[in-house]
Amino acid sequence: xxxxxxxxxxxxxxxxxxxxxxxxxxxxxxxxxxxxxxxxxxxxxxxxxxxxxxxxxxxxxxxxxxxxxxxxxxxxxxxxxxxxxxxxxxxxxxxxxxxxxxxxxxxxxxxxxxxxxxxxxxxxxxxxxxxxxxxxxxxxxxxxxxxxxxxxxxxxx
Amino acid sequence: xxxxxxxxxxxxxxxxxxxxxxxxxxxxxxxxxxxxxxxxxxxxxxxxxxxxxxxxxxxxxxxxxxxxxxxxxxxxxxxxxxxxxxxxxxxxxxxxxxxxxxxxxxxxxxxxxxxxxxxxxxxxxxxxxxxxxxxxxxxxxxxxxxxxxxxxxxxxxxxxxxxxxxxxxxxxxxxxxxxxxxxxxxxxxxxxxxxxxxxxxxxxxxxxxxxxxxxxxxxxxxxxxxxxxxxxxxxxxxxxxxxxxxxxxxxxxxxxxxxxxxxxxxxxxxxxxxxxxxxxxxxxxxxxxxxxxxxxxxxxxxxxxxxxxxxxxxxxxxxxxxxxxxxxxxxxxxxxxxxxxxxxxxxxxxxxxxxxxxxxxxxxxxxxxxxxxxxxxxxxxxxxxxxxxxxxxxxxxxxxxxxxxxxxxxxxxxxxxxxxxxxxxxxxxxxxxxxxxxxxxxxxxxxxxxxxxxxxxxxxxxxxxxxxxxxxxxxxxxxxxxxxxxxxxxxxxxxxxxxxxxxxxxxxxxxxxxxxxxxxxxxxxxxxxxxxxxxxxxxxxxxxxxxxxxxxxxxxxxxxxxxxxxxxxxxxxxxxxxxxxxxxxxxxxxxxxxxxxxxxxxxxxxxxxxxxxx
Numbered sequence: 130x131x132x133x134x135x136x137x138x139x140x141x142x143x144x145x146x147x148x149x150x151x152x153x154x155x156x157x158x159x160x161x162x163x164x165x166x167x168x169x170x171x172x173x174x175x176x177x178x179x180x181x182x183x184x185x186x187x188x189x190x191x192x193x194x195x196x197x198x199x200x201x202x203x204x205x206x207x208x209x210x211x212x213x214x215x216x217x218x219x220x221x222x223x224x225x226x227x228x229x230x231x232x233x234x235x236x237x238x239x240x241x242x243x244x245x246x247x248x249x250x251x252x253x254x255x256x257x258x259x260x261x262x263x264x265x266x267x268x269x270x271x272x273x274x275x276x277x278x279x280x281x282x283x284x285x286x
Numbered sequence: 287x288x289x290x291x292x293x294x295x296x297x298x299x300x301x302x303x304x305x306x307x308x309x310x311x312x313x314x315x316x317x318x319x320x321x322x323x324x325x326x327x328x329x330x331x332x333x334x335x336x337x338x339x340x341x342x343x344x345x346x347x348x349x350x351x352x353x354x355x356x357x358x359x360x361x362x363x364x365x366x367x368x369x370x371x372x373x374x375x376x377x378x379x380x381x382x383x384x385x386x387x388x389x390x391x392x393x394x395x396x397x398x399x400x401x402x403x404x405x406x407x408x409x410x411x412x413x414x415x416x417x418x419x420x421x422x423x424x425x426x427x428x429x430x431x432x433x434x435x436x437x438x439x440x441x442x443x444x445x446x447x448x449x450x451x452x453x454x455x456x457x458x459x460x461x462x463x464x465x466x467x468x469x470x471x472x473x474x475x476x477x478x479x480x481x482x483x484x485x486x487x488x489x490x491x492x493x494x495x496x497x498x499x500x501x502x503x504x505x506x507x508x509x510x511x512x513x514x515x516x517x518x519x520x521x522x523x524x525x526x527x528x529x530x531x532x533x534x535x536x537x538x539x540x541x542x543x544x545x546x547x548x549x550x551x552x553x554x555x556x557x558x559x560x561x562x563x564x565x566x567x568x569x570x571x572x573x574x575x576x577x578x579x580x581x582x583x584x585x586x587x588x589x590x591x592x593x594x595x596x597x598x599x600x601x602x603x604x605x606x607x608x609x610x611x612x613x614x615x616x617x618x619x620x621x622x623x624x625x626x627x628x629x630x631x632x633x634x635x636x637x638x639x640x641x642x643x644x645x646x647x648x649x650x651x652x653x654x655x656x657x658x659x660x661x662x663x664x665x666x667x668x669x670x671x672x673x674x675x676x677x678x679x680x681x682x683x684x685x686x687x688x689x690x691x692x693x694x695x696x697x698x699x700x701x702x703x704x705x706x707x708x709x710x711x712x713x714x715x716x717x718x719x720x721x722x723x724x725x726x727x728x729x730x731x732x733x734x735x736x737x738x739x740x741x742x743x744x745x746x747x748x749x750x751x752x753x754x755x756x757x758x759x760x761x762x763x764x765x766x767x768x769x770x771x772x773x774x775x776x777x778x779x780x781x782x783x784x785x786x787x788x789x790x791x792x793x794x795x796x797x798x799x800x801x802x803x804x805x806x807x808x809x810x811x812x813x814x815x816x817x818x819x820x821x822x823x824x825x826x827x828x829x830x831x832x833x834x835x836x837x838x839x840x841x842x843x844x845x846x847x848x849x850x851x852x853x854x855x856x857x858x859x860x861x862x863x864x865x866x867x868x869x870x871x872x873x874x875x876x877x878x879x880x881x882x883x884x885x886x887x888x889x890x891x892x893x894x895x896x897x898x899x900x
Contacts, residue, residue: 151419155496157493207805207806207808209809212674213672220664227657241653245660248661251660251664252660252663258667259671259674260623262671262675263627266623266674266677267622269678270681272745276688
C-alpha cells in the first residue's frame with residue numbers, strides 16, 4: 130500500500146479515541162478472544178493495534194506492517210491464542226474502525242475515503258497474517274520431515 | 287388531529303414460543319404491518335387466566351385502534367386502546383372468581399410516519415432500540431423494586447438481589463385503569479426495534495441480543511434466532527419477540543450494492559475472466575493440467591459468482607465457501623502456500639481492476655462496490671487463515687509425537703566432558719559448580735512433560751531465532767538434570783555466551799533471547815496434554831531452570847566486564863570533578879551578576895534591575 134495523504138492520517142487520528150471506545154464497549158460481541166480479556170489488557174492490545182494502523186496509514190510501510198503483525202502474533206501465541214483467533218480479532222478491529230469512520234469522520238468525502246482505506250488496511254492485514262502463518266507452517270513441516278527421516282533411520286539401525 | 291395511516295411499511299416479524307418449562311403460552315402479540323401496530327403482551331394469573339388476559343387485551347387494543355385511528359391523535363389513541371384493554375381485563379376478572387387477579391403486561395409500538403413511532407408500555411415487557419450497533423432499552427420496568435430505586439429507597443445493586451424484583455407495580459387488569467408510559471422515537475436509517483416479553487431478556491444476555499439484532503439478517507430470521515437464544519438459555523418462561531427494521535427514506539449504500547452493485551459486477555464477469563487470464567491464472571500450479579478456459583471457469587467464474595451472490599445478500603458466506611473449497615482441496619493434494627497465494631493475488635488484482643472500471647463510470651456505486659469487494663477479500667483470507675491454523679495445529683501434534691520418539695534414540699554415551707572441565711576452572715564465586723540449588727531431580731513423567739513443552743516452544747520459534755532455540759535446548763538440559771547442582775546451568779550459559787559474545791550489539795540480544803524463551807515455554811506448558819500436577823511440576827522445573835540460566839549468564843557477563851570496572855570508576859571520578867568545577871563557575875557568575883546589578887543606574891533606558899538585554 131502506498132503512503133497516504135496526511136488528511137486521511139489526520140482524520141484517522143481524530144477518530145481513534147472513538148474507535149477505541151467502541152471496541153472496548155463491543156468487544157464481547159465482536160470477537161471471543163477480545164471478550165475474554167479484562168479491561169486493562171483489552172485496552173492495551175486494542176490500543177497497540179490502533180496505534181499501528183495509524184502508523185501504517187501514515188507511512189504505508191508494508192515491511193513495518195509485517196514486522197508488527199509478526200510480533201503481535203508471537204505475543205498472542207505466548208498467551209496461547211491460536212493464529213486463527215488472532216486473525217479474527219484483527220479483522221474485527223479493522224471492521225469496527227471502518228464502521229466508526231463511516232459514522233464519525235468529518236466531511237462526507239473524507240468519511241468515504243477513510244472508510245475505504247481502513248477496509249483495505251484490514252484486507253492487507255489479513256493477507257500478511259496468513260503469509261506469516263504459512264511461513265510458520267512451512268518451517269514446522271521442515272522440522273517434521275527432518276524428525277521423520279531421523280526416526281526412519283533409527284528404525285533401520 | 288387524527289392519526290395518519292402509517293407510511294411505508296417497516297420490515298417486521300414476530301415469533302413466540304411456550305418455552306421449556308410452561309405448558310401454556312400466556313404471551314400474545316399483534317403484528318399488523320398494514321396498520322403499523324405492533325404489541326407484545328405477557329399474561330399472568332392462575333387457572334389459565336394469564337393467556338385469557340393477554341388475548342383479551344390484544345383483541346381490545348387491535349379493535350380500538352382499527353376503529354378510532356381516523357378520529358383520534360396518536361397518543362390519545364394508543365393510551366385509549368390500552369385503557370380500554372385494562373377495563374376489559376379488570377371487568378372479566380371481577381366477573382369470574384377463578385380469574386380474579388389476572389392481568390397482562392403490554393409494550394406497544396405504533397408507526398406514525400416514515401421516521402417516527404410511538405412506544406407505550408405497562409409492566410415489564412420491554413422495547414429495545416439498536417442504533418449504530420449499540421442496544422439501548424427504551425422502557426423502564428414497572429416493578430415495585432424499580433419504583434423503590436426511583437424514590438431512592440433502594441440502590442440498583444440491592445434491587446438486583448431483591449426477592450420481589452419481578453413483582454409488577456402496574457399491569458393491565460389489576461385496576462379499572464392504569465398509567466401508561468409513552469415515548470416518541472425518531473427513526474434513523476438502519477435502526478432496529480425489538481419488543482419482547484421477560485421470557486427473552488430474562489434468559490439471554492444483552493450482548494447476545496445485540497449481536498443477533500445487529501447481524502444484518504432479515505427480521506424474521508432475527509426473531510427466530512432470539513427465541514432460540516432464550517430457549518438455549520433455559521427457556522424458563524414463555525418468550526415473544528417482535529423485530530422491526532425502520533424503513534429508509536432513500537436507498538442506503540447496502541441496498542445500492544445489493545441491487546445495482548451486484549448487477550454491475552455480474553455484467554463485467556467476462557472482463558473479470560479476461561483480466562484473470564492476462565494476469566496468468568491458467569499458468570498457476572493449482573490448475574495445472576486444465577485447459578485455460580476450464581481453469582478460468584473453475585476458479586475465476588466461481589469466485590465471480592460467489593461475489594455476486596454475496597453482494598446481493600450482503601453476506602460473505604459464498605466467498606468463504608469458495609476460498610475454503612479452493613484452499614482445502616489444494617492442501618489435501620499436498621499443495622504449497624506460494625501457489626495458493628499467487629492464485630489469490632491474481633483474483634484480488636482482477637477484482638480491483640474491474641471495480642476501478644466501474645468506479646470511473648459511476649463514482650458512488652464504484653466506491654460502495656470497492657468497500658464490499660475489499661470485504662469479500664478479507665472474508666476469503668479469514669477462510670484461508672482458518673485452514674492454515676488447523677493445519678498448523680495438526681503438524682504441532684505430529685511433531686510432538688515424532689520428537690518424543692526421536693529423543694529415545696539419542697545415545698547418551700556420546701556426550702563429552704567439556705562442561706566438567708570448564709567447571710573446574712576457577713571463576714567468580716557464585717558460578718562455582720558445587721553451589722547446590724534446592725530443586726530436586728525430576729520424575730520420568732515430569733521429564734516427558736518438559737520435553738513436550740520444549741518441543742512446542744521450539745516449534746513456535748522464528749526460523750532465524752537461533753539464539754532462542756539454543757536457550758530452549760539449554761533449558762531442557764537444565765530442567766531435566768537430576769544432579770541438583772548449578773553445573774548444567776553454568777555449562778549452558780558458557781555455550782550461549784560463546785554464541786553471543788560482547789560485540790557491537792552488546793549482550794542484550796542474549797538476554798532478549800532468554801526472555802523470549804521464558805514467554806514461549808510458559809505458553810507451551812499449557813498446551814501439552816498431561817495431568818495438572820505434572821504440568822505444575824514441569825512448569826516449576828522449567829522456571830527454576832530459567833532462573834539458574836539467567837543467574838549463570840549474568841555471572842559470566844559480570845566476569846567479562848570485571849577488567850573494565852576500574853576504568854569505569856576512573857571515568858566516574860573525572861565526571862564528578864568536572865561537575866564540581868562547573869558548580870563553582872556557576873556560583874562565581876551569579877556573584878558577579880549580583881554585584882553588577884547593584885551598580886545599575888536606574889535613570890538609564892535599559893531599565894529595570896537584572897535586565898540583561900543591554
